[in-house]
Amino acid sequence: xxxxxxxxxxxxxxVQGQSLDLAGDWxxxxxxxxxxxxxxxxxxxWETVRLPWIEAPPLGVYWLRRSVELPKExxxxxxxxxxxxxxxxxEVFLNGVRIAQAGVFQERFAAQIAQSRTFAxxxxxxxxxxxxxxxxLRVERVFSRAFASSFGHFSGGxxxxxxxxxxxxxxxxxxxxxxxxxRAYNFAVGAVLLASGLxxxxxxxxxxxxxxxxxxxxxxxxxxAFEVLAVMMFEPGQSPLWPNWPIVAHAANGAALAQLxxxxxxxxxxxxxxxxxxxxTVYAAIYPFGWAGATSGYLDLLALAVLGFGWWHRTxxxxxxxxxLMVGLLALAVVAHGDATFHFWTSxxxxxxxxxxxxxxxxxxxxxxxxxxxxxxxxxLAAELEAARLVQQLFLSAPAGGSAMAAVDAIYEPxxxxxxxxxxxxxxxxxxxxxxxxxxxxxxxxxxxxVSLVVGFLRNEKSSQPAAILAALNNGLAGHTGGGFVTxxxxxxxxxxxxxxxxxxxxAPYADGRELEAASGLPLGxxxxxxxxxxxxTGRHFTFVSDGVVEAENxxxxxxxxxxxxxxxxxxxQEIADAAKAWGQNDDITVVTVRRNS
Numbered sequence: 001x002x003x004x005x006x007x008x009x010x011x012x013x014x015v016q017g018q019s020l021d022l023a024g025d026w027x028x029x030x031x032x033x034x035x036x037x038x039x040x041x042x043x044x045x046w047e048t049v050r051l052p053w054i055e056a057p058p059l060g061v062y063w064l065r066r067s068v069e070l071p072k073e074x075x076x077x078x079x080x081x082x083x084x085x086x087x088x089x090x091e092v093f094l095n096g097v098r099i100a101q102a103g104v105f106q107e108r109f110a111a112q113i114a115q116s117r118t119f120a121x122x123x124x125x126x127x128x129x130x131x132x133x134x135x136x137l138r139v140e141r142v143f144s145r146a147f148a149s150s151f152g153h154f155s156g157g158x159x160x161x162x163x164x165x166x167x168x169x170x171x172x173x174x175x176x177x178x179x180x181x182x183r184a185y186n187f188a189v190g191a192v193l194l195a196s197g198l199x200x201x202x203x204x205x206x207x208x209x210x211x212x213x214x215x216x217x218x219x220x221x222x223x224x225a226f227e228v229l230a231v232m233m234f235e236p237g238q239s240p241l242w243p244n245w246p247i248v249a250h251a252a253n254g255a256a257l258a259q260l261x262x263x264x265x266x267x268x269x270x271x272x273x274x275x276x277x278x279x280x281t282v283y284a285a286i287y288p289f290g291w292a293g294a295t296s297g298y299l300d301l302l303a304l305a306v307l308g309f310g311w312w313h314r315t316x317x318x319x320x321x322x323x324x325l326m327v328g329l330l331a332l333a334v335v336a337h338g339d340a341t342f343h344f345w346t347s348x349x350x351x352x353x354x355x356x357x358x359x360x361x362x363x364x365x366x367x368x369x370x371x372x373x374x375x376x377x378x379x380x381l382a383a384e385l386e387a388a389r390l391v392q393q394l395f396l397s398a399p400a401g402g403s404a405m406a407a408v409d410a411i412y413e414p415x416x417x418x419x420x421x422x423x424x425x426x427x428x429x430x431x432x433x434x435x436x437x438x439x440x441x442x443x444x445x446x447x448x449x450x451v452s453l454v455v456g457f458l459r460n461e462k463s464s465q466p467a468a469i470l471a472a473l474n475n476g477l478a479g480h481t482g483g484g485f486v487t488x489x490x491x492x493x494x495x496x497x498x499x500x501x502x503x504x505x506x507x508a509p510y511a512d513g514r515e516l517e518a519a520s521g522l523p524l525g526x527x528x529x530x531x532x533x534x535x536x537x538t539g540r541h542f543t544f545v546s547d548g549v550v551e552a553e554n555x556x557x558x559x560x561x562x563x564x565x566x567x568x569x570x571x572x573x574q575e576i577a578d579a580a581k582a583w584g585q586n587d588d589i590t591v592v593t594v595r596r597n598s
Contacts, residue, residue: 084116
């Protein structure tokens with residue numbers, strides 16, 4: 001209804017009073033010669049076109065000619081000519097006299113938004129024809145066919161000769177108001193998409209690992225910018241460069257959509273991303289220089305080829321309906337983009353453009369749904385890891401005060417939520433104390449599960465001899481480590497002051513600030529039937545550490561090392577663990593200290 005009302009207003013106000021309608025048959029030549037402006041030039045061999053027309057002429061300079069009679073009712077001294085709306089640069093000749101020019105010829109960015117213009121007709125031009133008017137228009141077209149429907153090529157509006165008081169008034173204002181009114185919905189959608197793009201960008205800054213959020217931000221922002229710019233550009237007197245920015249936004253939209261499709265089908269390497277983004281980037285870069293008209297179809301085809309090969313490479317014939325839909329829409333878009341001259345392809349292009357917009361929205365929805373599912377899965381895994389951590393803490397019996405003979409202090413700092421270090425103590429009936437410290441190869445949940453197996457073996461072990469305990473652990477773990485191994489140090493503290501130590505590939509303990517020279521055997525779980533040697537030591541303060549202490553690494557790739565560990569071995573377990581963490585933790589850290597009371 002609004003379109004009909006505005007059209008009626010345009011028709012009512014277009015021509016007032018007496019006028020000469022210039023619409024109808026004109027002669028056109030697509031070459032450029034100065035004598036085409038002469039009154040006596042014979043143009044009967046030229047092709048006939050109708051003004052106004054919708055079909056876009058070729059790029060470059062062409063001429064239009066028409067001969068008319070000036071009505072006697074029009075005062076020649078007050079006569080003006082109105083042409084519009086026209087986007088091209090053009091010159092107006094009347095009876096061989098150049099009477100007006102719009103724009104600058106041979107400038108790459110000379111074309112502007114289509115609008116009507118009114119020019120005064122000098123008496124000398126009218127006198128040269130003695131009542132007969134020979135009109136000639138020299139026109140230069142610099143836009144590609146992609147802008148035919150948006151900018152106009154002698155399409156719509158009034159083309160008349162009339163007296164100045166009867167010339168069409170406010171035609172441009174109504175024309176631009178009509179265009180904006182018809183695109184108000186696009187502006188609202190564009191504003192929402194721009195806001196969505198900003199939201200996705202903020203989410204990506206918060207979660208840098210989710211790269212699809214960045215592509216979503218570019219997809220929404222570029223599509224939103226295209227819609228907003230397509231409305232804002234319809235203003236009289238726009239900068240010549242202004243109409244090119246929607247093309248840049250459109251190219252960015254295509255690149256972002258390609259990235260999301262690549263992400264969806266699982267091709268996430270930088271090579272695939274660069275291969276798909278390059279054609280659209282080149283298209284946006286060359287368009288302002290007027291080269292895109294002949295190359296854009298090939299660039300789109302190249303991008304489609306990369307996407308199609310990537311899709312085939314990923315699915316190998318196992319694609320679902322969604323993959324077929326994406327590739328099919330892109331293929332139709334490229335075909336329709338190749339030639340918009342025929343009305344069929346023009347209609348198809350508009351339909352595909354809408355389909356691509358719907359596809360962009362679908363990709364945004366699917367990506368958001370996938371992100372929400374990933375978030376829920378991460379929350380579930382985090383809850384399970386937290387539960388595993390609590391269970392592991394229950395397995396690792398942190399002694400409270402040790403025994404009457406010695407005070408035991410233990411600190412465990414996993415590199416992740418759960419880890420592969422363990423410590424275990426048990427008081428014996430004869431007053432002695434067993435201390436076991438170990439490290440499972442690897443990190444994370446798999447290592448934590450193996451720790452639970454080790455602690456289970458220790459709790460069921462009846463022997464109190466360190467060598468026998470390690471041998472039993474080794475036989476129990478063999479074949480159950482999943483290709484890994486376990487290092488372990490077992491020490492028995494007797495009431496008389498003697499300490500018996502057996503070691504299975506673990507860092508040697510420290511006694512009163514010195515590293516003990518305890519024999520080290522093969523790590524547990526590799527082969528069965530291994531016998532472990534025992535050694536004895538005396539002292540008041542013993543420290544057991546995992547390799548996460550000595551292998552702590554700072555930003556300069558320097559290890560904490562055995563010497564620093566030895567120098568602080570007399571401190572509390574918490575102080576030693578804090579020193580290693582401050583140096584640079586990259587593995588689980590376990591520190592157990594045993595201090596004799598007498």
